[in-house]
Amino acid sequence: MLFRLAWATLARHRSRTLLAILGVAVSAAMLLDMVMLSSGMRESFRHLLLVRGFQLRLSPKGTLPFDTDATIADASGVIRILGGIPEIDAVSPVLGGQLHVARGATTVTAAAIGGDAAVQGDYEITEGREPVAPNELVASDDFIRAAGVRVGDTLSAAAGYDAQFRTFSGARRLALVGRAHFLYTANEQRVVALPLATLQAMQGRASHDRVSFFMVRAREGASVDSVLGRIERAVPRVSVISTEVALRQVDERLSYFRQLAFILGSVSLGVGFLLVTTLVTVSVNERLGEIVVMRAIGVARGRVVLQIVLEGTAIMLVGALAGLGLGMLTARYLNSILASFPGLPAAIDFFLFQPRDAWAALGMLVIAGILAGIYPSWRGASMPIAVTLREEAVG
Amino acid sequence: MIVALLAAVALLQQIDSSPPHRPPRTIAVDERLAVDAGVRLGDQLIVSRAPGGDGDTVVVSAFVRRRADPSEVARAEYRVRMHLGELQSLIDYGDRVDRFALSSVTPATTDSAIRRINGTAFGFQAYRSRDIAVETSRTFLVVSRFHRAIGVITIVASAIFLLCIMLLKVDERRRDVAALRLMGISAGSITGSVMVEAAVVAVVGSGVGLALGWVSTLIINWHYRGVYRTPLAFALVTPDIALLAVTLSLVLGLLAGFAAARRLVGMPPLELLTGRHDDRRPLGVERAR
Numbered sequence: 099m100l101f102r103l104a105w106a107t108l109a110r111h112r113s114r115t116l117l118a119i120l121g122v123a124v125s126a127a128m129l130l131d132m133v134m135l136s137s138g139m140r141e142s143f144r145h146l147l148l149v150r151g152f153q154l155r156l157s158p159k160g161t162l163p164f165d166t167d168a169t170i171a172d173a174s175g176v177i178r179i180l181g182g183i184p185e186i187d188a189v190s191p192v193l194g195g196q197l198h199v200a201r202g203a204t205t206v207t208a209a210a211i212g213g214d215a216a217v218q219g220d221y222e223i224t225e226g227r228e229p230v231a232p233n234e235l236v237a238s239d240d241f242i243r244a245a246g247v248r249v250g251d252t253l254s255a256a257a258g259y260d261a262q263f264r265t266f267s268g269a270r271r272l273a274l275v276g277r278a279h280f281l282y283t284a285n286e287q288r289v290v291a292l293p294l295a296t297l298q299a300m301q302g303r304a305s306h307d308r309v310s311f312f313m314v315r316a317r318e319g320a321s322v323d324s325v326l327g328r329i330e331r332a333v334p335r336v337s338v339i340s341t342e343v344a345l346r347q348v349d350e351r352l353s354y355f356r357q358l359a360f361i362l363g364s365v366s367l368g369v370g371f372l373l374v375t376t377l378v379t380v381s382v383n384e385r386l387g388e389i390v391v392m393r394a395i396g397v398a399r400g401r402v403v404l405q406i407v408l409e410g411t412a413i414m415l416v417g418a419l420a421g422l423g424l425g426m427l428t429a430r431y432l433n434s435i436l437a438s439f440p441g442l443p444a445a446i447d448f449f450l451f452q453p454r455d456a457w458a459a460l461g462m463l464v465i466a467g468i469l470a471g472i473y474p475s476w477r478g479a480s481m482p483i484a485v486t487l488r489e490e491a492v493g
Numbered sequence: 494m495i496v497a498l499l500a501a502v503a504l505l506q507q508i509d510s511s512p513p514h515r516p517p518r519t520i521a522v523d524e525r526l527a528v529d530a531g532v533r534l535g536d537q538l539i540v541s542r543a544p545g546g547d548g549d550t551v552v553v554s555a556f557v558r559r560r561a562d563p564s565e566v567a568r569a570e571y572r573v574r575m576h577l578g579e580l581q582s583l584i585d586y587g588d589r590v591d592r593f594a595l596s597s598v599t600p601a602t603t604d605s606a607i608r609r610i611n612g613t614a615f616g617f618q619a620y621r622s623r624d625i626a627v628e629t630s631r632t633f634l635v636v637s638r639f640h641r642a643i644g645v646i647t648i649v650a651s652a653i654f655l656l657c658i659m660l661l662k663v664d665e666r667r668r669d670v671a672a673l674r675l676m677g678i679s680a681g682s683i684t685g686s687v688m689v690e691a692a693v694v695a696v697v698g699s700g701v702g703l704a705l706g707w708v709s710t711l712i713i714n715w716h717y718r719g720v721y722r723t724p725l726a727f728a729l730v731t732p733d734i735a736l737l738a739v740t741l742s743l744v745l746g747l748l749a750g751f752a753a754a755r756r757l758v759g760m761p762p763l764e765l766l767t768g769r770h771d772d773r774r775p776l777g778v779e780r781a782r
Contacts, residue, residue, distance in 0.1 A: 113756070114664065117657045124650040158543070168543070259616025335545065353720065362643065366650075373654060380661045428646060435638045440631045 107381065107409055118377050119417045125370035126421020126463050131429045131449060132363035133459040136356050138450030143348050146445050147341050149281060150219035152190065152313035153322045155339040156329065162339065162347060164194055169308040170336055176312065179332050185320035190217040190313040193297050193305065197235075197290050198256045198266060199245050206245045208237070208288035210257070211280075212297030212309075219281075219313050221291055225249055226276030232296045236276035241288035249274055257300035268300030285437065285444040312336075355448070363459075370414065370463055374470035378410045382478035389478045390486040399479045406475030407468055414467025418460040426451065518579045519554035525722050526571035527556050540573070542584045549583055551575070559723060595619070652745045659691055659749040663757050670757050671765035680758040684751065691750025692743060699742035706730055706738075 108115045156176070158168035170176060173191055180189045193212035198205045211220050215228035221236070226249045229235050235255075237245075247253060252273050256266030272292065280289045298305045316325045322340060329338045339347075349356070382389065392402055429449035436448040520540065522532055532538070532553055541548025557574060581587065597603040603621065610619040663670075673683055710728040717727040757765070 111664075114657070114660055117653060117660060121650065121653040121657055124646065124653060128646055128650065159545075171543075261614075261616040264615040335543070354717070369650060369654065373657060376658065376661065380665060384665070432639060432642055435642055436635060439635050 101408065105412075107385070107405075108412060111381075114377065115413065118373060118413050119420065121373045122370050122414055122417025122463070122467075123420035123424055125366045125373070126418040126460065127425035127428055128366040129363050129370070129459045129463060130421060130425030130456055131432060132359040132366065133455045134425075134429050134449040134451060135432075136359035136363070137452060137455055139352055139355065139446065139448050140345055140349065141452065142445070142447040142450050144341060144345055146281065146443060147344055149445075150313075150315075152188075152219045152315045153341055154314040154316070154326060154329070155344065156312040156314060156333070156336040157310070157339060159335055159337050161337065162344075163192075163311040169193070169305065169310055170312070171308055173307050173309040173312075176333055176336070180312070180314065180329065183325065183328050183332065185317050185325045185328070186314055187317040187320075188217045188315040190214060190219050190315075191294055191309040192218075192220065192311055192313065193294055193301075193308065194310040195257055195297055195301055195305070197292075198259070199253050200266075201245055206241070206288065208241045208244075208290045209283065210297055211289065211291045212294040213291060214294055218291070219315075221278040221280045221289075223276050224279050226274075229275055229292050231273075232293055233270065233272050234275045235272045235290050235292040235296075236278040237274060237291075238278060238280050238283070238287070238289040240286050241290055242274075242277060244288055247274055249277055255300075257297070257302075268302055270296065270300055272296075281445060282443045284439075284441050367462060367466055370417070371466040371470050374410045374413055374467050375474065377413065378406060378471045379474040381409065382406060382474045386478060386481060386486055390481055390483045393479065393483050394487065402479040403472070403475040406478065407471035410467045410471030411464060414464050414470075418463045421463075422456065422460065517550045517552045518576055520551040521555040521557045521574040522553050523572045524556040524558050526573070527553075529571075540575070540583060549579065551579070594622075648741065648745075651742075652749070655695070655742075655745050656749040656752065658694075659687075659746070659753040660756075662690070662694075663687055663750075663753040667757065667765050671762040674758065674762040674765070683758050684754040687754035687757075688747055688750040691746040691753075695742045695746025696739065698746075699739045702742070703730065703735055703738060 155163050156170070157163045158166070158170050161168050177189055177191065180186055191212075191214060195210045195212065197208050197210040199208070200206075213220060215230050218228075223236065226236065235253075237247075242248070245253070250273075252271055255270055255272050257268035258266070260267045278289075278291060280287075280291075283289050294309070298308065314325070314329070316322050326338050326340055329336075389402055393399065429451070433447060433449040437444070437446075517537060520538065526532065534553055534556070536553045538551055538553060539548040540551055555574075557572070559572070575583075577590070581589070595606070597606050607619045607621065670683055674680070707730050710730055713728040714726055718724065
């Protein structure tokens with residue numbers, strides 16, 4: 099009966115109810131998007147960092163990986179020291195640089211990653227095989243397209259320019275043995291990967307036995323924090339960055355988006371609350387006569403309140419569910435805008451759907467709907483019956 | 494005589510072979526670094542290319558404040574300004590630089606200068622400052638597009654909210670409208686009066702919104718300037734933005750008022766009085782009777 103009465107009241111004002119549901123749906127969509135934005139980047143970045151199982155990064159003291167041009171000297175010595183720590187499962191050295199490939203009168207330049215194919219964590223091979231021999235490399239789709247080459251071709255590549263002698267420096271002939279999907283690079287970035295020793299040799303004396311950073315994987319069951327502590331003690335000239343530290347850095351740099359998400363999410367919740375409060379208040383004012391008649395024939399005050407609260411809750415619930423679909427659509431659109439952020443890994447999602455967060459957002463809206471109905475319904479149900487009846491009857 | 498000459502030569506050699514005395518070079522320090530590290534003007538610092546490595550002693554001669562550059566705002570790194578030769582020597586960079594900034598004689602000669610440089614350059618390329626600015630501001634174009642999209646969603650939500658409020662306001666005056674109609678007031682006059690009311694609500698609302706927005710910009714700028722330690726303005730209320738907000742609000746208000754008023758004046762006055770118009774189905778309990 100209670101539900102039937104609430105439904106009848108809502109159905110009586112169809113356009114008003116539909117507009118309210120639409121308003122709540124837009125608020126819910128915005129709230130959902132902002133909840134997705136506030137936690138999405140973080141979770142997406144965490145997933146990216148752990149996708150290949152490396153929990154720790156070692157970079158030159160005071161820097162983040164690839165944040166500066168600084169490198170770690172005596173890389174082989176560091177690998178030896180790390181090899182002596184039994185909790186470490188794998189160490190992947192990475193050296194960054196550039197690779198230039200002459201194509202007619204122009205040069206195609208790509209970011210170059212030097213690593214150990216057996217333990218690398220930077221890319222996944224999509225065609226061909228890993229570059230194992232010193233004269234082999236793999237490349238991203240964008241590089242292959244720009245250079246106009248195919249897997250199996252041999253390229254004349256260089257690591258730099260010698261402006262004084264007007265020649266390329268560190269020139270080599272390299273065989274393209276595979277196509278790779280690079281995990282940490284931006285959209286449309288041209289990238290190649292080749293053996294570490296080859297890139298070091300191409301870069302010359304300045305890069306001899308140097309790397310940009312190491313990725314470290316702890317053994318199954320080993321405490322990552324304990325491994326971190328042991329590395330810090332064993333190699334004090336590097337910064338050891340755990341996934342949590344890296345996430346903190348990302349949080350700091352992208353704090354703007356989290357704060358924006360918080361502010362807009364709160365505004366959405368507030369707008370939804372205000373909308374339902376206004377509707378329920380007006381609805382109660384309009385139906386004062388009906389409400390006091392119900393009270394006069396013996397319907398309990400709590401029951402009247404419950405019926406009106408149910409109306410607000412129903413609007414919020416239906417609006418929130420509609421907002422879920424709308425929110426997913428708008429999140430996809432907004433994500434496509436932010437995905438074009440220069441320099442950001444293509445795999446990062448700003449808006450990541452997580453059921454727990456989505457239900458929390460929608461739950462907040464429904465609670466707001468319940469709260470929005472309580473005061474006006476209580477006020478309506480508490481009107482003096484005789485006086486109100488007389489006023490309503492006389493007009 | 495010969496002995497004296499030999500002694501003089503030996504003395505000169507001794508003087509030449511002793512390291513020349515060179516006063517420490519000067520360095521300008523980011524004022525944030527100065528605050529965080531407690532550095533004062535005249536302090537002597539040792540700068541090195543790697544932590545704990547050999548370095549050069551320098552004297553802090555100036556503090557520099559970062560420009561309001563949006564592309565640097567999220568980077569919390571410190572900066573120091575050194576003499577070129579000093580930095581080249583410190584990081585073993587040789588006679589190399591990362592870039593040159595050139596000033597052409599007249600703006601008209603810039604293109605020909607770029608062509609000539611690129612025609613002879615090897616391993617480097619000349620760009621217009623404007624092109625570099627466009628490239629480095631891509632981040633902000635993305636943020637700007639994102640803000641615009643959020644703005645559109647907000648406008649949609651506001652429009653629905655406004656329409657809802659106007660519908661309620663007009664609906665609340667059902668009996669008044671019915672009485673006016675029965676007295677012979679035309680539908681156009683009633684619609685006009687509702688639209689005037691809607692316009693007043695929209696303009697007053699947007700005025701309050703502008704004031705709130707202005708206060709918000711003060712809070713946002715104060716907060717983010719503190720967080721990022723930059724003089725950059727993060728939020729601005731410009732006359733264009735204010736005009737757009739008021740115009741949009743007025744147009745939305747008028748449309749909402751018109752839609753709500755037309756809906757009401759389209760019904761017969763007696764139905765409005767009795768409350769039995771098409772949009773109002775009787776309650777379930779009434780049907781049972």
